[in-house]
Amino acid sequence: MEYRLAEPEEKKDIYEIVQDTIKKVYPRYYLMEIVDMFFEFHNEQNIGEDIENGNTYVLLENNRIIGTGTIKGNHITRVYVLTDMRLFRLRKMI
Numbered sequence: 001m002e003y004r005l006a007e008p009e010e011k012k013d014i015y016e017i018v019q020d021t022i023k024k025v026y027p028r029y030y031l032m033e034i035v036d037m038f039f040e041f042h043n044e045q046n047i048g049e050d051i052e053n054g055n056t057y058v059l060l061e062n063n064r065i066i067g068t069g070t071i072k073g074n075h076i077t078r079v080y081v082l083t084d085m086r087l088f089r090l091r092k093m094i
Contacts, residue, residue: 006056006068011048014056014068018042021080042078050078061085 006014019039026035050056050070056078059067067081 002060003057004060005054006051006058008048008051010058010065011044011051013065014051014058015042015044015047017065017068017082018047018078018080021083024083047078 019042022035022038022042026038030038047056050072055072056068056070058065059069059081065082066085068078069076069080070078
């Protein structure tokens with residue numbers, strides 16, 4: 001596994017991980033109005049700006065982005081992992 005700063009050309013992959021996770025997980029815990037707010041906040045432009053500012057990291061396994069996180073000062077945000085990787089890891093632990 002490799003953990004490093006995200007590169008601008010990875011913006012779309014990061015965006016897809018974030019949006020897919022919000023779509024699959026958040027409706028279980030939040031009202032749809034809140035889910036929609038997360039969709040809007042974690043848009044491609046915001047993700048791109050965080051990458052350009054050196055705030056976004058990626059976790060890779062076999063050269064595939066499986067997770068991402070953003071750090072701004074002491075604040076950690078936008079931590080997302082591919083849905084299939086979370087389930088895969090959980091099954092390996094059981």
